[in-house]
Amino acid sequence: MNVQVTSRPAVQPAATSKLAIADGDIHPQRNSYKDLFPYMEARWVEMAKTFGSRPRQAYQAGPAYPKGQPNASRRDAWPPGGRPGSSLPFMQKQLLDENNIQLGILNPTGDNGASFQNREFGIGVASAMNRWVEAEWLIEPRLKGSIVVPYEDADAAVAEIERWAGDPRFVQVLMVTRTANPPGQKQYWKIYEAAAAANLPIGVHAFGFGGYPVTGSGWPSFYIEDMVGHAQSSQSFLTSLVIEGVFERIPNFKLVLIESGFAWLPPLAWRLDKLWHRLKQETPHLKRAPSEYIRESVWLTTQPMEEPLPREHVLDAIDWIGWDRLIFATDYPHWDYDDPTQVLPMPLPEQQRRDFFFNNAMKLYRQGQAS
Amino acid sequence: MSLIEPGGIDCDIHPAVPNLRALHPYLSDHWRDIVVQRGVHELESIAYPANSPLTSRPDWRLPDRKPGSDLDALRAHALTPFGTAIAICNCLYGVQLLFSEDMGAGFARAVNDWIAAEWLDKEPRLRASIVVPMQNAELAVEEIDRVAPDRRFVQILLLVMHDHPLGKRHYWPIYAAAERHGLPVGIHAGSAYRHPVTPLGWPTYYTEDYAAQAAAFQAALSSLVCEGVFTKFPGLKVVLLESGFTWLPAHLWRLTKFWRGLRMEVPWVDRAPTDIVRSNVRLTTQPCDAPPTPEMFQRLMDHMGSDEMLLFSTDYPHWQFDGDAVLPEGLSRDLVRRIMIDNPRDTYSRLTETAA
Numbered sequence: 001m002n003v004q005v006t007s008r009p010a011v012q013p014a015a016t017s018k019l020a021i022a023d024g025d026i027h028p029q030r031n032s033y034k035d036l037f038p039y040m041e042a043r044w045v046e047m048a049k050t051f052g053s054r055p056r057q058a059y060q061a062g063p064a065y066p067k068g069q070p071n072a073s074r075r076d077a078w079p080p081g082g083r084p085g086s087s088l089p090f091m092q093k094q095l096l097d098e099n100n101i102q103l104g105i106l107n108p109t110g111d112n113g114a115s116f117q118n119r120e121f122g123i124g125v126a127s128a129m130n131r132w133v134e135a136e137w138l139i140e141p142r143l144k145g146s147i148v149v150p151y152e153d154a155d156a157a158v159a160e161i162e163r164w165a166g167d168p169r170f171v172q173v174l175m176v177t178r179t180a181n182p183p184g185q186k187q188y189w190k191i192y193e194a195a196a197a198a199n200l201p202i203g204v205h206a207f208g209f210g211g212y213p214v215t216g217s218g219w220p221s222f223y224i225e226d227m228v229g230h231a232q233s234s235q236s237f238l239t240s241l242v243i244e245g246v247f248e249r250i251p252n253f254k255l256v257l258i259e260s261g262f263a264w265l266p267p268l269a270w271r272l273d274k275l276w277h278r279l280k281q282e283t284p285h286l287k288r289a290p291s292e293y294i295r296e297s298v299w300l301t302t303q304p305m306e307e308p309l310p311r312e313h314v315l316d317a318i319d320w321i322g323w324d325r326l327i328f329a330t331d332y333p334h335w336d337y338d339d340p341t342q343v344l345p346m347p348l349p350e351q352q353r354r355d356f357f358f359n360n361a362m363k364l365y366r367q368g369q370a371s
Numbered sequence: 372m373s374l375i376e377p378g379g380i381d382c383d384i385h386p387a388v389p390n391l392r393a394l395h396p397y398l399s400d401h402w403r404d405i406v407v408q409r410g411v412h413e414l415e416s417i418a419y420p421a422n423s424p425l426t427s428r429p430d431w432r433l434p435d436r437k438p439g440s441d442l443d444a445l446r447a448h449a450l451t452p453f454g455t456a457i458a459i460c461n462c463l464y465g466v467q468l469l470f471s472e473d474m475g476a477g478f479a480r481a482v483n484d485w486i487a488a489e490w491l492d493k494e495p496r497l498r499a500s501i502v503v504p505m506q507n508a509e510l511a512v513e514e515i516d517r518v519a520p521d522r523r524f525v526q527i528l529l530l531v532m533h534d535h536p537l538g539k540r541h542y543w544p545i546y547a548a549a550e551r552h553g554l555p556v557g558i559h560a561g562s563a564y565r566h567p568v569t570p571l572g573w574p575t576y577y578t579e580d581y582a583a584q585a586a587a588f589q590a591a592l593s594s595l596v597c598e599g600v601f602t603k604f605p606g607l608k609v610v611l612l613e614s615g616f617t618w619l620p621a622h623l624w625r626l627t628k629f630w631r632g633l634r635m636e637v638p639w640v641d642r643a644p645t646d647i648v649r650s651n652v653r654l655t656t657q658p659c660d661a662p663p664t665p666e667m668f669q670r671l672m673d674h675m676g677s678d679e680m681l682l683f684s685t686d687y688p689h690w691q692f693d694g695d696a697v698l699p700e701g702l703s704r705d706l707v708r709r710i711m712i713d714n715p716r717d718t719y720s721r722l723t724e725t726a727a
Contacts, residue, residue: 068632068633068636177570177571178570178571179571179572180571180572181571181572181573182569182571182572182573182574182575182579183571184575185575210570210571210572212566212567212569212570212571212572213566213570214570214590215532215536215566215570215587215590215591215594216531216532216562216566216567216568216569216570216583216586216587216590217531217532217533217534217535217536217537217562217565217566217587217590217591217594218533218534218535218536218565218566219535219536220536220538220590220593220594220597221536221538221539221594221597221598222597222598222633222636222637223633223636224593224597224626224629224630224633224636224637225536225590225593225594225597227629227633228589228593228622228625228626228629229570229590229593231589231621231622231625232570232586232587232589232590233569233570233571235582235585235586236569236570236571236574236579236583236586237571239569239574239579239582239583240569240571240574240575240579243574243575243576243578243579243582244575244576261621261625263620263621263624263625264618264621264622264625266621266662267585267615267617267618267621267660268582268585268618270617270660270661270662270663271582271585271615271617271618271658271660272582274658274660274661275425275578275581275582276578278424278425278690279423279424279425279577279578279581281424282576282577282578283576283578304625304628304629306621306624306625306628307624307627307628308620308624308674309645313620313624313673313674314624316667316670316671316674317621320662320667335632336632
C-alpha cells in the first residue's frame, strides 16, 4: 500500500532478496480502447466508439466508488506518457527485474468484455483482449496469460477457451467473483468442463460488475466496504461451487481465488462442513465434506496479505489452509501492491518460503523446475 | 466439551408465534380486520423452513405444535438442562419482511405485546428483545419508546439483511434510541430478502442461504464501523446473534488493513476497526463453526484477542448442537464463566438491575 504500515520491519530479510519469485496477479492495462482496435472486428470498433462498454454499473468510466489512488495504482507505476500497467518495458524493469520474478501471471481484468450488458459486444471485446495479450505481452517469456472469457455466455466462453487451449503461453481461464448468477449453477458448468479438459485452472479475480449489490443488505457507501467485500464475494463464489457440486461433478477442476485474501477460508470451510452434516439431504450430489473438496482443489493468491497484530497470527491461517496452496502475488501496478520482501517478515523454514513465493505457482501452472 | 456454569445467561432463544391467530388479540382493530379480510398468510420467513433439520433439534420438536411455541417445553428443553438463570427471547416472526411500513409497525407492536403477555408475564427467567419495524426508522423509534419502559425488554432486535447496509444513516435514529434507553442493538441472522443473500445472486440451496449469513454479518460490521456508527454513538453495544464468530478475526484483519490504507475516505473512524469491535461488539456462541481440533480453537481464541466478546447462547430450538455439548471444547473454567455470566451481564445493563 502507499502508506507506512505500523509493523513493517526496518530491515529486509536477506534471504528473500535472492529468492526466485512467482507472481500470481499482474495487471496489464491498455491506455485506451484504441489499443484494442487492431484486434477487434470493425462492427465492435464502431460499437466501442459510439456506445462504449456499458458494463453492469452506473459510470461509463471508473467505478461508482472512487478508488484509493488514481487508476487504483502505485504512484510510481506510471510509465512515461501512459497509464500504469500499459508499458511492457516499464513493467519488465520495475516489476520483473527488480523482484527477480521468474513467472508472472497476467490477469487482464477491468473493462474486458466479460460481463457487458450487450453480450455479443462483450464476446468480441473479450476475444480481442486475448489477442492483444498474446501479441503485446506474451512476447516476454516470464509472463503467462489468463484467458479472458465472456462467462455469462457459456458457449462463447468455451469457444474462447478452445481457441487458446493449445497455446502453452496461456495457463489459466479468467473469471471474476461478481458473476450475474451464483457461479456454481448449471449455466456455467460448460466453462469449468472446458477448462478442466484443457488442464487449465479457473482463476477467479475479485471485482467485476454482476449487477447485484456487494452485500445481501444493499449497496454500501464506501470503497473500503467494496474492497473488504471482495472477501465476502469470494466466500459466496466458493460456497456456490462447493454446494452445487462442481468439484464433485468435474474431475480435474482447479480453482484459484485471486486478490480476495485468504484467512477467511478456514472458518468458511468449518461452517460449510457443519452445515453439510446437518443439511446433507438437500445436497445428495455431495459425496464428501466441503473442506475436503476445498483442500484438494483450491488455491489462493496472497495479496492483499492479511496483516494481523501480531503478524505471526497469519501463519496459523496458512497452516490451516496448507502451505502448498498459497500463491504469492503483487497485484502490480495497483496501489495495494504487496512487496515480496515485506509480506512475510517473520522467520520461516526455507522450504516453506520457497513454496509460498515460487514453487506452488510453478507446480500449479506446470512451469519448469521448482526450487 | 467444556463444563457449563450454573446460573448462566442464554442470550439467544426463539419463542415462536404459533400462528397468526395467536397475535389477533394483540393487533389493533384495523390490522385484525385486514388479516381477516385480505387473508393474510403466516409471516414465516424462508430463513427457517418448518421441516429443515436446522430449524429444530429433533428432540426439541413438539408433536402437534411449532418448535419453540410452548412455554413448558421451552423450560424443559432450554432453561432447566443448562441451569439457565435468564434467557433472552428473540422472536423471529417475519414482521420486518412486509413491504408496508405501517403494517410492519402494526405487527411489530403486536409481537412485542404478545411476548410480554404470553412469555415474560408467565416465566420470570425470560427477557426479550424489542421487535421493530425496520422498514421505517421513525416508526421503529416510536415502538422502542413505547416498549422500553418495560425493563424486561433488554435489547432492540434487527435482522442482518434489510433494505440498506445497517451502518447507513437511515438507521441512526434507532441507534440513538438504543443509546438513550441503554439498550444494546441485537442483530440477528435473517433477511427481508430485499436483495439476494449473496452478491452473486439468489443461490440454489438453503444450505447456501444459511452459509451466507456469516458473510452478511461481516458486511454489516464493515458498514457499522465505516459509516461511523460507533463514533457517533460511542456507548452503543451491538450484539451479533446466531452469527457464528469464528470468521471474526480474519474479517478484522482485512478491515483493519484497508482502514490503514483508506482512512481518508472514512476520517471519522478514529480507531482501528479491531479496537472498535472489541469494545463495542459482542457475539453469541451458537452456531459455533469450530475448527476440527481444540488446539486450533485455542489459536482462534488468541486471534480474537479478547475474552469479553462472546456471549452464551443455545439458539433454542435451532439444531446447532446435540445433548449438552452447548459450548465448544477446550474452554477454561474462567472463560466459561465469562461467556455464560460476566459478559452477558456487562453487555445487558438491564439484567443486573433486575436480576441482582
